[in-house]
Amino acid sequence: MLQTAQRTAKSKTKKTAPPHERFLEAFRWMLLARTLEEKLVSLYRGGLITGGVYIGKGQEAVSVACGLFLQKGDIFAPLIRDQAGRSAFGEPLLDVTRTYLGSRQGPMRGRDGNIHRGHPRKNELAMISHLGAMISVTVGALMAKRFKGDKDFIGLACIGEGGMQTGSFHEGMNIAAVEQVPLVVVATNNHYAYSTPNDREFACHDLVDRAIGYGFEGYSLDGTDLTACLDVIGSAVKRARAGRPPQLVVASVLRLSGHGEHDDASYVPDEVKRQPFARDCLKVAEKTIVDLNLLGAETLAQWRKDAAAQVDEAIATAQKEAPPEGDKEDWCAISTRDLADSFE
Amino acid sequence: MSITYLEAIREAQAKLLRDDDRVFIYGQDVGGTFGGAFKATKGLAKEFPGRVLNTPISEDAIVGTAIGAAIQGMRPIIEMQFADFSSLALNQILNNVGTHYWRTNVPVPITVRLPSGGTKGSGPFHSQSMESIYAHYPGLIVMTPATVEDAYTMLIEAVAIDDPVIYCEHKYLYYHLKADKLPDKGLPTGRARVAREGRDLTIVSYSAMMQESLAAADELAREGFETEVVDLRSVKPLDIDTVLASVARTGRLLCVGESFPWGGTTAEVIARVASAGFHLLDAGPQRLNAKDTPIPYHPNLWSVHRPNAKNITAKARALLRE
Ligand SMILES: Cc1ncc(C[n+]2csc(CCOP(=O)(O)OP(=O)(O)O)c2C)c(N)n1
Numbered sequence: 001m002l003q004t005a006q007r008t009a010k011s012k013t014k015k016t017a018p019p020h021e022r023f024l025e026a027f028r029w030m031l032l033a034r035t036l037e038e039k040l041v042s043l044y045r046g047g048l049i050t051g052g053v054y055i056g057k058g059q060e061a062v063s064v065a066c067g068l069f070l071q072k073g074d075i076f077a078p079l080i081r082d083q084a085g086r087s088a089f090g091e092p093l094l095d096v097t098r099t100y101l102g103s104r105q106g107p108m109r110g111r112d113g114n115i116h117r118g119h120p121r122k123n124e125l126a127m128i129s130h131l132g133a134m135i136s137v138t139v140g141a142l143m144a145k146r147f148k149g150d151k152d153f154i155g156l157a158c159i160g161e162g163g164m165q166t167g168s169f170h171e172g173m174n175i176a177a178v179e180q181v182p183l184v185v186v187a188t189n190n191h192y193a194y195s196t197p198n199d200r201e202f203a204c205h206d207l208v209d210r211a212i213g214y215g216f217e218g219y220s221l222d223g224t225d226l227t228a229c230l231d232v233i234g235s236a237v238k239r240a241r242a243g244r245p246p247q248l249v250v251a252s253v254l255r256l257s258g259h260g261e262h263d264d265a266s267y268v269p270d271e272v273k274r275q276p277f278a279r280d281c282l283k284v285a286e287k288t289i290v291d292l293n294l295l296g297a298e299t300l301a302q303w304r305k306d307a308a309a310q311v312d313e314a315i316a317t318a319q320k321e322a323p324p325e326g327d328k329e330d331w332c333a334i335s336t337r338d339l340a341d342s343f344e
Numbered sequence: 345m346s347i348t349y350l351e352a353i354r355e356a357q358a359k360l361l362r363d364d365d366r367v368f369i370y371g372q373d374v375g376g377t378f379g380g381a382f383k384a385t386k387g388l389a390k391e392f393p394g395r396v397l398n399t400p401i402s403e404d405a406i407v408g409t410a411i412g413a414a415i416q417g418m419r420p421i422i423e424m425q426f427a428d429f430s431s432l433a434l435n436q437i438l439n440n441v442g443t444h445y446w447r448t449n450v451p452v453p454i455t456v457r458l459p460s461g462g463t464k465g466s467g468p469f470h471s472q473s474m475e476s477i478y479a480h481y482p483g484l485i486v487m488t489p490a491t492v493e494d495a496y497t498m499l500i501e502a503v504a505i506d507d508p509v510i511y512c513e514h515k516y517l518y519y520h521l522k523a524d525k526l527p528d529k530g531l532p533t534g535r536a537r538v539a540r541e542g543r544d545l546t547i548v549s550y551s552a553m554m555q556e557s558l559a560a561a562d563e564l565a566r567e568g569f570e571t572e573v574v575d576l577r578s579v580k581p582l583d584i585d586t587v588l589a590s591v592a593r594t595g596r597l598l599c600v601g602e603s604f605p606w607g608g609t610t611a612e613v614i615a616r617v618a619s620a621g622f623h624l625l626d627a628g629p630q631r632l633n634a635k636d637t638p639i640p641y642h643p644n645l646w647s648v649h650r651p652n653a654k655n656i657t658a659k660a661r662a663l664l665r666e
């Protein structure tokens with residue numbers, strides 16, 4: 001008790017302003033995402049999740065910055081490793097646990113799983129697996145908003161350096177610039193596309209150089225540094241909102257997990273793991289918090305506890321819910337029911 | 345006054361743009377003063393500023409863009425320059441728009457116009473019929489109008505439907521077909537049409553093959569056979585009831601389609617008739633498709649690569665003799 005009081009007293013004297021006004025808020029989303037995904041991994045290991053589990057460990061700082069600056073009316077196209085961004089954008093934890101655990105009440109109702117989820121009507125697009133495909137979809141959503149006379153909206157789409165090599169991605173970037181939509185594309189180079197390292201993915205000097213070729217403005221980013229992520233992605237969002245050309249941000253990190261939880265990533269050599277881009281963004285952010293004494297130790301501990309409690313509750317709820325059932329399913333892939341073909 | 349199949353498509357789009365703010369047209373060369381490779385949007389960019397937009401040669405992104413716009417409440421019409429190039433958009437069409445409603449409960453009302461099928465001298469890459477590929481995948485409605493009237497009313501209906509529609513317009517019919525006037529209303533989508541009545545044989549067809557099938561029916565009539573010709577109008581949904589009712593009258597079935605022979609619409613019709621109407625058949629059901637090679641350039645080759653009145657008649661004769 002005395003110790004705690006002493007620490008509080010001490011921290012009061014040394015407290016400084018955070019390096020970004022939304023640093024702590026962002027950190028909290030990162031913590032939630034990490035806590036959630038660790039839990040999902042243990043459920044997967046325990047055989048309680050059907051299908052794959054794909055986590056964003058090491059990419060939370062970039063991802064959270066993607067979701068954090070979006071406002072009502074903005075369009076978000078998250079991808080595989082964007083739990084932090086999705087949460088910051090407003091996706092309820094229940095969406096995640098219901099989708100992973102196959103609850104009939106989830107947004108995908110057992111029809112699709114894991115990261116392939118979204119709420120198109122709430123402007124959170126539901127990614128398809130095929131990488132690169134969601135860029136142009138985001139462009140179209142922004143064009144529609146312009147057609148309708150909406151004001152003050154932007155779109156933000158995520159991609160990996162692997163997905164950047166698809167034709168679909170190139171077409172999407174080009175058409176975004178042609179249509180001059182207020183779009184931010186955040187590319188996270190985590191140095192591997194599944195098991196393939198950068199040198200077999202692309203041969204240009206720096207991916208950000210492509211921005212000029214597409215007609216985008218481009219920025220590089222150390223994705224392990226939350227402050228930098230908030231600064232660079234936050235500024236890109238501002239610029240897009242202000243009517244500047246589409247923005248490309250290329251962040252550098254290391255994927256701190258397998259491609260999915262089935263993958264031990266044994267192909268990542270130790271020397272890569274010692275590179276600066278291999279730092280764990282959550283640990284780096286936490287160190288900043290401690291070094292600058294932004295939070296007391298007990299607050300930090302409480303935040304962890306809160307995150308764990310929220311995650312546990314979301315999992316427990318989803319686990320209690322009924323799964324879909326084949327003989328009760330509505331096997332109709334179109335909404336115009338009288339135009340459904342009959343195969344009876 | 346006479347109106348061509350192509351003009352009907354243009355008129356339908358003009359009406360859609362006029363009546364519905366949510367409609368815009370998106371495709372290669374559709375805008376400006378040009379009005380599309382086939383002039384299906386001629387004059388529309390001027391009449392509807394900002395709503396008939398040229399795109400880069402990016403079939404994937406064109407469809408992706410339309411998907412995003414439709415999710416946000418618009419009703420985009422895409423023109424593919426040729427159906428053949430929609431192969432570059434297969435991912436967006438089959439995997440993105442085709443799965444969207446099922447996955448998310450949010451329907452995506454896009455219309456993809458595919459200038460389809462063979463014409464003289466067009467060769468392997470400007471002649472394809474893709475309806476069977478699109479019909480194979482869930483989540484899409486596939487229209488194949490064979491008349492000027494259907495070209496008009498079905499395109500209007502396509503845009504009104506809340507789900508994605510692949511609208512296969514046949515390039516051969518663009519100038520070959522004429523009507524006196526455009527109707528206000530047509531048969532609803534999903535309903536086949538008995539284009540000619542008969543009691544000896546049923547020919548089921550769609551799109552440009554209707555012309556060839558009707559010509560074959562004329563020839564067969566000269567030989568004393570009465571052929572019933574059914575126009576499917578949409579290959580998905582497939583109105584198998586109308587087909588079965590016809591087969592019940594005739595006992596003989598020949599399906600004619602312009603796409604390649606492996607699988608496809610004609611095979612689908614026969615499979616359904618064989619399983620639901622086996623007892624109605626007096627002879628094995630037959631089908632005629634294009635040959636199993638790429639589509640040839642030279643007219644001498646092209647004219648026999650596709651089904652035509654002559655080989656349809658020959659096939660029908662053989663079936664009638666059985
Ligand atoms: C077009 C396409 N091809 C292949 C795949 C299979 N696949 C899924 S994720 C992945 C690696 C993606 O790498 P990257 O885009 O860098 O993202 P990361 O997984 O590293 O976050 C691959 C090959 C896919 N989803 N889409």
